[in-house]
Amino acid sequence: MARLFGTDGVRGVANQDLTAELAMALGAAAARRLIRTGATRRRVAVVGRDPRASGEMLEAAVIAGLTSEGVDALRVGVLPTPAVAYLTSAYDADFGVMISASHNPMPDNGIKIFGPGGLKLDDATEDRIEELVQQGPGARPTGAGIGRIVDAEDALDRYLRHVGKAATTRLDGLTVVVDCAHGAASAAAPQAYRAAGAEVVTIHAEPDGLNINDGCGSTHMDALRAAVVAHHADLGLAHDGDADRCLAVDAQGRVVDGDAIMVVLALAMREAGELASDTLVATVMSNLGLHLAMRSAGVEVRTTGVGDRYVLEELRAGEYSLGGEQSGHIVLPAFGTTGDGIVTGLRLMARMAQTRCGLADLAEPMQTLPQVLINVEVADKATVADAPPVRDAVAEVEAELGDTGRILLRPSGTEQVVRVMVEAADEDTARQMAVRVAESVSAQR
Template sequence: MGKYFGTDGIRGEANAGIMAPVNLLKFAQAFGISLKRKIDKPKVLIGKDTRVSGYLIEGIISSGLCSVGVDVLFVGPLPTPGIAYLTRGMRADAGIVISASHNPFSDNGIKLFDHNGFKLPDSEELFIENLMDSNELDKHLVTSKELGRAKRIDDAIGQYAVFLKEKFPKNLKLDGFKIVLDCAHGAGYKVGPKVFAELGAKVHIIHDNPDGFNINEGSGALHPEILAKKVKEVGADIGFALDGDADRIIVVDELGNILDGDNIIALCALEMKSHNQLKNNGVCVTIMSNKGFDVAMENAGIKVLRTNVGDRNVMESMLLNNICLGGEQSGHLIFLDSSTTGDALIACLKVLEIMCLTHKKISALASIMKKFPQITKNVKVSKKPPIDTLPLTTSIVREFEKELGSSGRVLLRYSGTESLARITLEGPELAQIESMANRIEQVLLKEIG
């Protein structure tokens, strides 16, 4: 992580800190200057989720880009993967997403895509950070004649919807499928229902009335228990919960059981392997994935690669190892043959495709993986000293790792987007790992001070 960029772009409280107008203007100018190193008159596509602060931020970023001679295209509220797709499709030189994903409405953030729809490498982010902190920005302001122009694209949702529907096999239909879709009052609230309905499904939609303040609130991927209740209530075949920018999903089966990214990657991997679609016979996941995932993949003869947390890390490993399927337990699923980033709606369509082809219920498909007991504690911290500089904390972590042995594991890390330490344990007994997690929390907080 850099000074401003975390594991998934820049993120913070809207209208304050790094997300204050003066810093956003510097960011936009620095990003525009970075593009002009290679392109004389760059064009940048800007989209956002449904937070009220998006209006403020897109205006400031547009002003900064135009001030250094970069043209801007606005697409309005659209899922993050939709912006990645349109960046490619409209031949833009870069894409900007204004979103804080699953965070509350009071936060906002910025994600960057290159002209191919991939997230920027660390080297580019470092260049932007260094330029933001320099006194060089004013030197790159252009004359009135060279100023960039901004215009709005009116059919962005329609273009993305067509792309999604084309990813679903033309010989299959969703006629007869009953789906519940939780839009989290976020960026997928229009395109998600549109795509499923136009493919023939009967869609029950919940949390699709964004007001600028209710994104993720008691809804979506953060609160799948609400979706589970609705699935059982209406007798649906499946339920999908999006997050605020619709780049990840949580699935609910017809019985009301909640399935995370591990479950979905596992069932997709087996089906793709059976059709010789799993490149290099492998999948890529992060260190957060459950040990039960490894067992399921080993039983199927599929190799597993693990990375640090972050869908960008997963993507880099997938590209390096020529793997087409990967993702995170949190619900980011990447189908590299279809998209350049995690796409919740493509993941939904892949699951529905498998259900159509196998004529199996989602509960039966997901049964191939049995989870080990796992617990994650999110602990608020005032600072983030490197874990390896905390001797008492590292000592107790090693003690519990030795106690669990091969039957479990301990993972302690800081969030890349929030002021949190995440304590994750797996083991044979839930009560045991809960006690261990509580003890690690106590020691960590005492040592940090």
């Protein structure tokens, strides 16, 4: 049986893979595993969601599971994922639940669970929750022991006051176009940026439950690029459905990805003495250009597996102050326990305001090497990825590339797919080598 939890919670097609029954069972299991024992006060879980239509159904089911175990549900409504993580800590809740499938299309949905303090769960805790789901409910409380539902009317205001601290200088004079992906950022992001002084033009900020991520947001940047140029804006910011990501567009309409954003922020923080141990944490998917830029600046790069949860683990273990992913998950532990797209946007614009430089100039140290990614469908991703002919093909490419590029071969975290990624000095070389290794993978399936 496949593991219930993936790299970022439990996801699937809502009402097909992720059913109301499963959502209720997850809520109940999380309550049994994560409530703090020995406390005399009421036990509380924060529950938030993005605006996709199925979120209403799944929110009701999760809350039914929580309250059936005697846990009060503090309902915060439609808010970004990082807001739910922050509010879990701010309200001193036992844990938090976010119902969202992030950048996935509308039919999908997901359930992310945060532990005490708003921290993401480790594998062992997720495994225990999965065991409790499979076991089913035990003895349940009755009467006054049943949990209650409370609406947190001040949730958005609390979160906005918190993220506002990320703007280290006023943003007056900056014009930004914000693509809210018809998602959880639609209310919060424009308010946060305007409060810091920026002139804000919003696009895709009218969620109707069905249009989230539909041709917009951080996975579809063309509309934002055009809008930045049309409005003569200083930059554009693109969030995903739950606003834990942020990608940018410079004044010329060119995309500035998560790697480039990390370079900009790392150099700013190093200059201010805020980059702990002069170290940046990134995943294996970050471009070699990031490593070269950081090496030139005297910044060490600590590399983790794919997924912001692994970035977070490394940040906590080393007490580092900046990490993230090429996809735009940027984590600043001083401002949150998970990636926060709005914090990222504020910090990026603050750097522009402080230096009076355009985003293109600030991102110039990041020179992206051509990158080719090929996904190969297989029957058993773990066995194929470890097959001797595949290992030999990877070793040959590594030897040919030397210090001029790199190859990464990894099984997908959610599909029976092996991903082959090659970076090289030119795209033709990268593609030829990626195809060669992909063919060796295909031969094993």
